[in-house]
Amino acid sequence: MREMRYLEAMREGLREEMLRDDAVFVLGEDVRNSVRGLTKGLFQEFGAKRVYDTPISEAGFTGLATGAAIAGMRPVVEYQINALVFVAFDQLVDQAQKLRYMMGGQGTIPVTYVVMASGARRGLSGQHSDHPYPLLVHMGMKTVMPATPEDAKGLMKAAIREDDPVVIFAPSALLANKGPVPDGDYLTPLGRARIAREGKDLTIVALGPLVPDALKCAETLAAEGVSAEVIDPRSLLPLDHDTLLRSVRKTGRVVIFDDSNRTCGYAAEISAVVADQAWHALRAPVRRITRSDVPVPFSIALDTCVLPSPERLLEACRASVKETRT
Amino acid sequence: MREMRYLEAMREGLREEMLRDDAVFVLGEDVRNSVRGLTKGLFQEFGAKRVYDTPISEAGFTGLATGAAIAGMRPVVEYQINALVFVAFDQLVDQAQKLRYMMGGQGTIPVTYVVMASGARRGLSGQHSDHPYPLLVHMGMKTVMPATPEDAKGLMKAAIREDDPVVIFAPSALLANKGPVPDGDYLTPLGRARIAREGKDLTIVALGPLVPDALKCAETLAAEGVSAEVIDPRSLLPLDHDTLLRSVRKTGRVVIFDDSNRTCGYAAEISAVVADQAWHALRAPVRRITRSDVPVPFSIALDTCVLPSPERLLEACRASVKETRT
Amino acid sequence: MNASDNQLVGFYRCMRLIRRFEERVVELVNRNEIVGTTHEYVGEEAVATGVCHALGVEDVITSTHRGHGHILAKGGDPRRMVAELMGRKTGYNGGRGGSMHIADLGLGIYGANGIVGAGVPIACGAAMAFKQRDSSRVAVAFFGDGAINQGVVHEAMNLACIWQLPVVFVCENNGYGITASIRDMSRIQKLSDRAAAYGMPAETVDGMDVRAVHAATTALVARARAGGGPSFIECLTYRFVGHFTAERALGLKYRTEQEVAEWRLRDPIATYPLWLRDQKLCDPARVDEEVEAQLEEAIAYARESELPAPQDALQGMYAVTYPGLPARGW
Amino acid sequence: MNASDNQLVGFYRCMRLIRRFEERVVELVNRNEIVGTTHEYVGEEAVATGVCHALGVEDVITSTHRGHGHILAKGGDPRRMVAELMGRKTGYNGGRGGSMHIADLGLGIYGANGIVGAGVPIACGAAMAFKQRDSSRVAVAFFGDGAINQGVVHEAMNLACIWQLPVVFVCENNGYGITASIRDMSRIQKLSDRAAAYGMPAETVDGMDVRAVHAATTALVARARAGGGPSFIECLTYRFVGHFTAERALGLKYRTEQEVAEWRLRDPIATYPLWLRDQKLCDPARVDEEVEAQLEEAIAYARESELPAPQDALQGMYAVTYPGLPARGW
Numbered sequence A, B: 001m002r003e004m005r006y007l008e009a010m011r012e013g014l015r016e017e018m019l020r021d022d023a024v025f026v027l028g029e030d031v032r033n034s035v036r037g038l039t040k041g042l043f044q045e046f047g048a049k050r051v052y053d054t055p056i057s058e059a060g061f062t063g064l065a066t067g068a069a070i071a072g073m074r075p076v077v078e079y080q081i082n083a084l085v086f087v088a089f090d091q092l093v094d095q096a097q098k099l100r101y102m103m104g105g106q107g108t109i110p111v112t113y114v115v116m117a118s119g120a121r122r123g124l125s126g127q128h129s130d131h132p133y134p135l136l137v138h139m140g141m142k143t144v145m146p147a148t149p150e151d152a153k154g155l156m157k158a159a160i161r162e163d164d165p166v167v168i169f170a171p172s173a174l175l176a177n178k179g180p181v182p183d184g185d186y187l188t189p190l191g192r193a194r195i196a197r198e199g200k201d202l203t204i205v206a207l208g209p210l211v212p213d214a215l216k217c218a219e220t221l222a223a224e225g226v227s228a229e230v231i232d233p234r235s236l237l238p239l240d241h242d243t244l245l246r247s248v249r250k251t252g253r254v255v256i257f258d259d260s261n262r263t264c265g266y267a268a269e270i271s272a273v274v275a276d277q278a279w280h281a282l283r284a285p286v287r288r289i290t291r292s293d294v295p296v297p298f299s300i301a302l303d304t305c306v307l308p309s310p311e312r313l314l315e316a317c318r319a320s321v322k323e324t325r326t
Numbered sequence C, D: 001m002n003a004s005d006n007q008l009v010g011f012y013r014c015m016r017l018i019r020r021f022e023e024r025v026v027e028l029v030n031r032n033e034i035v036g037t038t039h040e041y042v043g044e045e046a047v048a049t050g051v052c053h054a055l056g057v058e059d060v061i062t063s064t065h066r067g068h069g070h071i072l073a074k075g076g077d078p079r080r081m082v083a084e085l086m087g088r089k090t091g092y093n094g095g096r097g098g099s100m101h102i103a104d105l106g107l108g109i110y111g112a113n114g115i116v117g118a119g120v121p122i123a124c125g126a127a128m129a130f131k132q133r134d135s136s137r138v139a140v141a142f143f144g145d146g147a148i149n150q151g152v153v154h155e156a157m158n159l160a161c162i163w164q165l166p167v168v169f170v171c172e173n174n175g176y177g178i179t180a181s182i183r184d185m186s187r188i189q190k191l192s193d194r195a196a197a198y199g200m201p202a203e204t205v206d207g208m209d210v211r212a213v214h215a216a217t218t219a220l221v222a223r224a225r226a227g228g229g230p231s232f233i234e235c236l237t238y239r240f241v242g243h244f245t246a247e248r249a250l251g252l253k254y255r256t257e258q259e260v261a262e263w264r265l266r267d268p269i270a271t272y273p274l275w276l277r278d279q280k281l282c283d284p285a286r287v288d289e290e291v292e293a294q295l296e297e298a299i300a301y302a303r304e305s306e307l308p309a310p311q312d313a314l315q316g317m318y319a320v321t322y323p324g325l326p327a328r329g330w
């Protein structure tokens, strides 16, 4: 085990897969100079045929990745900012994701898309702060969002080896975080949630950049005598229903803590699964603490009414444990 | 009151608004010849400055509508097929929808987008059968989906007069339906759900093309002694939480019947609202009957495992009324 | 390079097959044996035929909503095509795709596509793979005059040019995108002039002349194989029928009868066999009979084929599956 | 048409204001008085100045992520700009937008934009409104050499051409999109040649020469006002600094020091005042002082301004609100 930063771990995962399989190549904006840091050194190491700087043509190069993948390559597409998902949307959800099905199961489309610096960053404002994973998940795209350096590497490697399109969200808030990373070649499998902390009174489902905050809240709650379990789904689609439902059936209470928009968001999905599948075990309403449904404003004076906050999570957890069925 | 077809009623609404306000103009593919029928006769009546045939450039003409709206016009954009929402996605959700907020509330962007022939049609397959309203709602776009000719006209007129971007879904399955349409100038306000049928044992929330099916199921249930209330939200964003919650608090049971993808879909949102706000009144799990999360297949032999069916709705309703809290 | 005698006969067989395939499809649609609507390639046969006969089986094409002609010309099996159109299990896509999605990866057919322009970057991606693998394979992107105004097509052409990908862009200019005349949709009328914006060679050829299309494509494909990069061919052509089978019901009037009649005079299915007979290369009537028999058999095959089982609908989306994926709707 | 003496002096004031505005902004970013990162217009002042001085207040522009120069040149108030950058209530956008979204609809500034190329069709839409209203107003779309490869820009140019909209496309070719050299991103090097694909006139001008930019724009704006339709100007320019203030920390090396030095020799802020003095049109030092005072005041204004209240964050998205809209996150 080594201590590594999230971004470094992700890069190491990418590099290992490039070494392992010469079908893996990277394309995206400014990846040779690695403005985002994910591809640092890769152009120097692997050369021009493995690392492509693209023009500002996101729909176009997303489509290229699809074609290259059908032809046997394993492209890794870097999106420099989260909004590029919107610009390339048709090529993602209506092409890459659907083609195999519509072709009746012919071929494979092993493309990995890395959405760099997703979510809010101080001062980046409305068009550079989104977390559009609910949109991709709604359209059936496999989507992961690692919360730790270990998973950043393990999910990067698993995504590249997966024979389907997989989108990885790499939230700004986590990129510099340090954590232990196992030695050697390992994968973090898709479809398995991580129990970030065990507990018995209440389940907090926390996503990506909010996992560290949720863990801190769980400590605060512990000091108040409440034992909170923190679930980090990390694989958003496929979602590990078993781990989620087992936890909620055990605790009977759940608060979902998510940094995407609220309406039809990821927290809504978790809530719906719980309200259907674990309803008999529930001892309190299912609560969501999410973003408010506005673009992230520029002035940080405005953040508190927009971004999901630990204070609101705590409040919701405290209210939840006080509830009794009427 | 006259009997009219849904599509005719919608067209009448559009025409009345064009007569009323010369800032209203239409643009889209094949709108002069009116391949979709919505704009039939409008080019002949209003001329070249009010009805524009566009090239196949959806992102581009969506952006044009935004600029024209800021400059004082009230464009009505016709999307010939639902997938055009994906192609124009950035211009819709990251531009038209966000600009006013990011500009700090300056100006207005009164664009109406009509998604023609949305949802599944026999034989149109994976790229022409989507119902992407959850994606737009997630991004904060006002979105409506009338279920009756009366609302088709009333919501068309209300959308055009609204000083914000509004997306209207006009599902294929409804376009030829007939129903009463009031005489004179009337609006169906955004943000008000319609109680399509009153009942006391169970709430069915049915969307757009599924409302007629839900009403039939309610009749079947009535024959079995179960009184189902059918709510047609019709305005998806803003959603009328009051009407929804009042109904669920009364019946204690809810099944959501929705023709969009399941995961992070519209049914998930309704479920989440109920599981939070009406939890204490619930006497059964919240059930969703939706599409399965695959593209709509071509062969109608495959439909039954993909599209939401009345049989499954009935089953879910029957199961719901049998549930007791354990 | 001139086409061989064999090829010249092959052109006719292919064009005739496409024409009759489409005519039979319309019959089947009218009889509700095929559900929905299809986009016929009637009138444009010389384009797909000339282009695809300049390709090998290892080369790749991406097609459009109007794909039957491309697929047949690239070697697609009419039996599995009709079966797909009838929604059968034996269809190319197991009934999951239908007309707008027929694909045969083994034949290098990366699919028809329901979204105008969307296949163009996908062809370029295949070309990118070929280039990276130092293979001499090439890709062809078919698209219409309507598609040329789609942003992703522009992006793809630029990408192909900067990376010098082995791809040929084939613009099938049939004058209309549904009802929209290209005269109203582009201020320049020679669409091949658009290619200069990206720095690739381009030409405009008579798309009713299969030999001209074949010759032009052969030269540009050879250029691409030799590492010469992308190029652009505009084929001037016309569809003799409506945009799709559903058009009749709509009563649209966007073309004059005279215009249709003028183009019909140049119908390759009418003119080319006369030339073939003059050249004593074959007896077209023989070919016609063979084509007829092939289609009879294809339709019979499809009719006899089983429908897929409803549960099949949840199969095939993912190469790697997980519990609960794809989510069921109930 | 030649610029008047007054205009010639105005050019300098404007360029100097932009330069010093940007330099002060960098200081404020470094001192964390401005949060985040901004894209400086340093080196490109002659473009915005020359273009916007050819417009009236009733004309419209759309800007880019690198928008400060455009906004100042179109008459934007430095006080409300700095206030916005400091996230104050008095800022142009009430703190909701920041550098990439500054807008002043009253001045025809339809906003900077964080998405490359996205503002281009929006400018065309304004032009469409003008044309429909038979007004003589025109719109200008600013965009970079990087943006020219974005699909929506291509679509917008074609739309403007087929409908002959009164819009001028101003491509600020500063040679790079972040680290990507336009030499690698386009096979043709003269970007104005792209305009021919849509059938509009185009020219390439020296973007370091404010008078050249102004003269070219004036002519094309007059053409558009007179119903002559769209046109395209490529301005060859250079940014003297990094892509954004954050670049220093990244240690990128994509341009040679020599290249930067060569362009710096042509710095309009250095060369133009010498010419002005030679022509005895004004004392540039006086202008400099006035600019300095103006900026001091702007910064002081911003510093004294209140921050918005947190609840303001839920205001302003919709012109028409409803209960529960926008949804709160808790």
Ligand SMILES: Cc1ncc(C[n+]2csc(CCOP(=O)(O)OP(=O)(O)O)c2C)c(N)n1
Pocket: B029, B056, B058, B080, B081, B084, B087, C065, C066, C114, C115, C116, C117, C143, C144, C145, C146, C147, C148, C174, C176, C177, C178, C243
């Ligand atoms: C992106 C997109 N826009 C619109 C449509 C609807 N549509 C289907 S075919 C077509 C016309 C295409 O014209 P062209 O590219 O010339 O091909 P043709 O039909 O003439 O073969 C349109 C507008 C679509 N399928 N996809």
Ligand SMILES: Cc1ncc(C[n+]2csc(CCOP(=O)(O)OP(=O)(O)O)c2C)c(N)n1
Pocket: A029, A056, A058, A080, A081, A084, A087, D065, D066, D114, D115, D116, D117, D143, D144, D145, D146, D147, D148, D174, D176, D177, D178, D243
């Ligand atoms: C659609 C889109 N792609 C990528 C980005 C990230 N990005 C921001 S600025 C920029 C470079 C833009 O280059 P250019 O258009 O030449 O403008 P310049 O920065 O040189 O003024 C990029 C890639 C973005 N904001 N939007």
Ligand SMILES: [Mg+2]
Pocket: C144, C145, C146, C172, C173, C174, C175, C176, C177, C178
């Ligand atoms: Mg066409």
Ligand SMILES: [Mg+2]
Pocket: D144, D145, D146, D172, D173, D174, D175, D176, D177, D178
């Ligand atoms: Mg640039």
